[in-house]
Amino acid sequence: MNLHLYDTATREVGVFKPLIPGEVSIYVCGATVQSHPHIGHVRSAVNFDILRRWLTWSGYDVTFIRNVTDIDDKILHKAVHEKSSWWAVAMKYERMFTQAFASLNVLPPTYEPRATGHITQMIELMQKLIENGDAYAPGNGDVYLEVRKLKRYLTLSGQKLDDLQPAADADETFKKDPRDFALWKAAKPGDPSWPTPWGPGRPGWHLECSAMAHAYLGEAFDIHGGGLDLVFPHHENEIAQSEAAGYKFANRWLHNAWVTQSGEKMSKSLGNALQVEVILQRVRGIELRWYLGSAHYRSMLEYSEAALDESAVAFRRIENFLTRSVELLGTEPEPTINDAFCAAMNDDLAVPAALASISENLRLGNQAITDGDKKAIAKNANEIRGALQILGCDPFDSNYPQGASAHVNDALDGVIPLALKERTAARERKDFAASDAIRDGLLELGITIEDTAQGPRWSMGEKS
RNA sequence: GGUCGGAUGGCCGAGAGGCGAGGCAAGGGACUGCAAAUCCCUCUACACGGGUUCAAAUCCCGUUCCGACCUCCA
Structure with missing residues (x-):
C-alpha cells in the first residue's frame, strides 16, 4: 500500500502523490517566538517530524521548511514587558524552541527561514497583489487584501464570508470591507519598521508564510502543515494571498490536533500551558517524545501526569528489551521496518496501530530471550529499532543523551x-x-x- | 449564529458493515529461595432513540453531551 494522507481541504484520506516524483516539499508553520515552548508546540513538531522521517524512509527526497515568526505584535508587547528589545526577545525564545526541539530529537528543518529575513520577498508579493488589483494601500501605510474579490476564499475551512463574526478589535477606518486583512501594518512610533513603497511598516502575520513558502518551495508544493487553529484565519489568508498572486501553493493540508488539559486546549491565554523544560524534569526527552508521538496526529491528546508516567514506563519496557538484546547478541540492532508497521504508517500515519506491531515484537522478543533464540531476538530487536527510529525514539540515536559517560x-x-x-x-x-x-x-x-x-x-x- | 471534530470496557486508545487491535490496571498461573523481569490465561465495550440490512460500534434520521475555530494561537 502506498502512503495515504488526510487532507484538510477535502476532509478525506487519499493517496499521496508528490508533484515531482521522488521529491516531497513541506512547509510547516513554526512558532511565533514570544514565550517558552509548551508541549502543544512540540507535539506539532514531533508529528511533522514523524511524517518527514516516514517520507524519507519511503525513499523521498524531502525538503522541509519550518519558519520562525520573529516579528509580531506579541513579540513587541513582550519586549515592552521584559524591558528588552524586540529582536532580543525573539532570539531568546527562538533559542528555547530550538533547544526544546533538539531535546526531543526533532530534526532541524532543511531550511528555517525567519520572517525578518524575507521582507524583500514580502514587498514583491504585495506589489504583485496590488498590480493584480486584489490588494490595496489606502495611504496610511497599511496594505490590505480585498477578500471579496477572491472566488475561493474560505474553502479550506468551509465557511462563508458573511457568516463570520465581525472582528471586534479591528481598526476598520481604512478597510474597504471589515473582513479584509492586513498584509502589512504601518509603523507606529517606536515600533520596528522596514521601508516600502507605501511607507515604513512591518509584516502582517499571514504574508510572511506565503512569501517564504514561495521563496523556498516555488509556486506549488506538496504539503502545508500546522496546528488546527491555523486553518482559519492564517492558512485561509495564506491561500488567498498566494492564489491571488497566481501561485498554486499547497497541494495538501495537514493539521495536527491539540494537547489538551482538563478537556481544554492548552494555551498560554488559558494559563494551562505546560512548558517543555518543566516536563523534562519529570521524564527524559525520548520519553516525552514517545508520549507525544504515540497518539494519532489528528486526535486530541489529553495530558495528565499519570498518562505521561504510564507512557514512560511502557517505553522503558521496550528500551529494556533492546538493551538486553545488545547484552545477549553483542551488537546493536539493525533498524528494519516490518509489514505491519509499514501498513499502519502508510494509512495516514496510524501510529497507534503501528504501536500494536511493536507490542507484538516486544512479546515475541522477550519470549526469544527466555528461549535463548538469538535469531528471533535479533529479528524482533531489529524491527523494534526500525519502528522507533521512524518515531524518533531510537535509544541508540546519538542525538539523545546516553547517560553516564x-x-x-x-x-x-x-x-x-x-x-x-x-x-x-x-x-x-x-x-x-x-x-x-x-x-x-x-x-x-x-x-x-x-x-x-x-x-x-x-x-x-x-x-x- | 456559522464552520468543523468527538463520545468505544476500570483507564488509555485503534477500527469504520460479518472475522472482538493494542497497551495499562486488576485477578489467576508459570518461572524464582524471595524479589524483579518475562511469558501464559481471564475480564468482551462502542452516548441515547429510531431506521436500513441476512448482519450495524461502523451506514441513514433524530437527540443529548463535550470540544475547537470564527482575525492572538501548534
Missing part, C-alpha cells in the same frame, strides 16, 4: 560484578539475608539487580 560505565561494569559475585556465593550457601542485603544496598544506590536465566544482570535507574 563511557569510563564511568566501564568502572561500574568492573565493580558491580564483584558485589554480584558475593551475592551469588551467599545465595549458593542459602544465606538469603546476606544476598538480599547486597541487592537492597545496590538498589539504594539506584542499581537494580535482576536474576535472569543467564545469571544476574544490573541496570541503573532510568532517571538521570
Whole structure:
C-alpha cells in the first residue's frame, strides 16, 4: 500500500502523490517566538517530524521548511514587558524552541527561514497583489487584501464570508470591507519598521508564510502543515494571498490536533500551558517524545501526569528489551521496518496501530530471550529499532543523551560484578539475608539487580 | 449564529458493515529461595432513540453531551 494522507481541504484520506516524483516539499508553520515552548508546540513538531522521517524512509527526497515568526505584535508587547528589545526577545525564545526541539530529537528543518529575513520577498508579493488589483494601500501605510474579490476564499475551512463574526478589535477606518486583512501594518512610533513603497511598516502575520513558502518551495508544493487553529484565519489568508498572486501553493493540508488539559486546549491565554523544560524534569526527552508521538496526529491528546508516567514506563519496557538484546547478541540492532508497521504508517500515519506491531515484537522478543533464540531476538530487536527510529525514539540515536559517560560505565561494569559475585556465593550457601542485603544496598544506590536465566544482570535507574 | 471534530470496557486508545487491535490496571498461573523481569490465561465495550440490512460500534434520521475555530494561537 502506498502512503495515504488526510487532507484538510477535502476532509478525506487519499493517496499521496508528490508533484515531482521522488521529491516531497513541506512547509510547516513554526512558532511565533514570544514565550517558552509548551508541549502543544512540540507535539506539532514531533508529528511533522514523524511524517518527514516516514517520507524519507519511503525513499523521498524531502525538503522541509519550518519558519520562525520573529516579528509580531506579541513579540513587541513582550519586549515592552521584559524591558528588552524586540529582536532580543525573539532570539531568546527562538533559542528555547530550538533547544526544546533538539531535546526531543526533532530534526532541524532543511531550511528555517525567519520572517525578518524575507521582507524583500514580502514587498514583491504585495506589489504583485496590488498590480493584480486584489490588494490595496489606502495611504496610511497599511496594505490590505480585498477578500471579496477572491472566488475561493474560505474553502479550506468551509465557511462563508458573511457568516463570520465581525472582528471586534479591528481598526476598520481604512478597510474597504471589515473582513479584509492586513498584509502589512504601518509603523507606529517606536515600533520596528522596514521601508516600502507605501511607507515604513512591518509584516502582517499571514504574508510572511506565503512569501517564504514561495521563496523556498516555488509556486506549488506538496504539503502545508500546522496546528488546527491555523486553518482559519492564517492558512485561509495564506491561500488567498498566494492564489491571488497566481501561485498554486499547497497541494495538501495537514493539521495536527491539540494537547489538551482538563478537556481544554492548552494555551498560554488559558494559563494551562505546560512548558517543555518543566516536563523534562519529570521524564527524559525520548520519553516525552514517545508520549507525544504515540497518539494519532489528528486526535486530541489529553495530558495528565499519570498518562505521561504510564507512557514512560511502557517505553522503558521496550528500551529494556533492546538493551538486553545488545547484552545477549553483542551488537546493536539493525533498524528494519516490518509489514505491519509499514501498513499502519502508510494509512495516514496510524501510529497507534503501528504501536500494536511493536507490542507484538516486544512479546515475541522477550519470549526469544527466555528461549535463548538469538535469531528471533535479533529479528524482533531489529524491527523494534526500525519502528522507533521512524518515531524518533531510537535509544541508540546519538542525538539523545546516553547517560553516564563511557569510563564511568566501564568502572561500574568492573565493580558491580564483584558485589554480584558475593551475592551469588551467599545465595549458593542459602544465606538469603546476606544476598538480599547486597541487592537492597545496590538498589539504594539506584542499581537494580535482576536474576535472569543467564545469571544476574544490573541496570541503573532510568532517571538521570 | 456559522464552520468543523468527538463520545468505544476500570483507564488509555485503534477500527469504520460479518472475522472482538493494542497497551495499562486488576485477578489467576508459570518461572524464582524471595524479589524483579518475562511469558501464559481471564475480564468482551462502542452516548441515547429510531431506521436500513441476512448482519450495524461502523451506514441513514433524530437527540443529548463535550470540544475547537470564527482575525492572538501548534
